[in-house]
Amino acid sequence: MELAEKLFHKSRREKLSSMLDENSLVIVLGSTNVARSYDDGYKFKQNKNFYYLTGFNEPNAVLVLAPGGMEVHDEKSKKIKKTKEILFVQKKDPLRETWVGRRLGYSNVKKELGIDTGMVNSKIGDVVADLISRDKYNKIYISLFDLNFLTGEVKEQLRGFESSWITLSTNVQIMDVNFLLAKMRSVKNEFEIEQVRYASTVTAAGFYNTIQMIKPDMFEYQVQALLEYHYKELGCQDVAFETIVAGGNNTCILHYNTNRNKLKSGDLLLIDSGAEFNYYNGDLTRTVPVNGKFTKEQREVYQIVLDAQYDVIKKIKPGVKLTDLKKYSVERLKKGMQKLGLLKKGFDVTKYTLHGVGHHIGLDTHDAVANKSIGKNDYDKLVAGNIITVEPGIYFPEDAKEIPERYRKIGVRIEDDVLVTKYGGEVLSDSLPKEIEDIEFLMME
Ligand SMILES: [Mn+2]
The missing domain is CATH 3.90.230.10 (Creatinase/methionine aminopeptidase superfamily)
Known part of the structure; x- marks a missing residue:
């Protein structure tokens, strides 16, 4: 990705974060593939809010932002890492990549996109569950519309988050992120x-x-x-x-x-x-x-x-x-x-x-x-x-x-x-x- 693009998307993440409290967590879902007929799919189009914040154009990705920081287990260093942004992406898969197209892979996220931390999307469910269990975040922003239409591998991963919603909602304000992004856009x-x-x-x-x-x-x-x-x-x-x-x-x-x-x-x-x-x-x-x-x-x-x-x-x-x-x-x-x-x-x-x-x-x-x-x-x-x-x-x-x-x-x-x-x-x-x-x-x- 070109530097100007990287800086633009970075500036959008920073702007969004600046509008939020320290104890906020933002989850922005990318698009998944949509079936057209039999084994054929529609041309992939990224979720526009997700694109605005990342510039990333692969399916099944999720961006998590925490303006006040979050601690996660870093796959590269095997240590606990403090970060404000994580992009969850598809796992590298040589066979699928030969058939469908190259995948960036989590280890290239920082270098290619300028997003601080990359992780494999199969971790999203565990990471979100872990972050929430720490009683640090009292506001969670997510797009209800995108969550409703979510399919595929990310949907499976976020099932735990959806089912914990009812008990979560008495202590944490769950809000739609689209309103903030609509103001920015x-x-x-x-x-x-x-x-x-x-x-x-x-x-x-x-x-x-x-x-x-x-x-x-x-x-x-x-x-x-x-x-x-x-x-x-x-x-x-x-x-x-x-x-x-x-x-x-x-x-x-x-x-x-x-x-x-x-x-x-x-x-x-x-x-x-x-x-x-x-x-x-x-x-x-x-x-x-x-x-x-x-x-x-x-x-x-x-x-x-x-x-x-x-x-x-x-x-x-x-x-x-x-x-x-x-x-x-x-x-x-x-x-x-x-x-x-x-x-x-x-x-x-x-x-x-x-x-x-x-x-x-x-x-x-x-x-x-x-x-x-x-x-x-x-x-x-x-x-x-x-x-x-x-x-x-x-x-x-x-x-x-x-x-x-x-x-x-x-x-x-x-x-x-x-x-x-x-x-x-x-x-x-x-x-x-x-x-x-x-x-x-x-x-x-
Ligand atoms: Mn017109």
């Missing part, structure tokens, strides 16, 4: 901003190269193939989420990713996709005419969405509430629709705008961060270091009888990734055109 530091910037820039380049090649009668999945080819070609290892390539009426299905239909001349095509770079995500949407030329009605609806998007981005700065941006966006879209005479009295505009104006983005596409205002905590207010998407949309599906027919089958969404800085919003995906003339020019033969 909402503000990105320089290292993270660079990761998202890269993912977003590659996503923009992938869109740029792909949009030029779109022709009527292509299949949606063929557009997807081009896009994903460019992501990998430009150095991103994966997609952030299942790519959405939606033609015609499919533009009105928000998370359509079947991608099996043929694109028809005269229809719109909505592409919502992102590249993933070291687990950090981009997330962009462009809506383009399949044949390279917007119709009058498509153009009218598109311009409303584009104007709203520009106006929302202009409003972004520290202190502004994300929920207010949403209200403002819906208001702008509503005005645009009224101007075109598309909103009859009594109709609820949100029937056609469907979703909010955006979300935080980072290790998760819809980033698992604190984003609400509850009590004294106001995470709805933007601060410098947040990265959000801005993605207003209007959707008139073919069965929207109250909308004139020529406007139906038109779904338009335009999405960019925006970094909140103290000066305002910086659009990370600025290199990708979105003006009508620029898109038509890009699609010209």
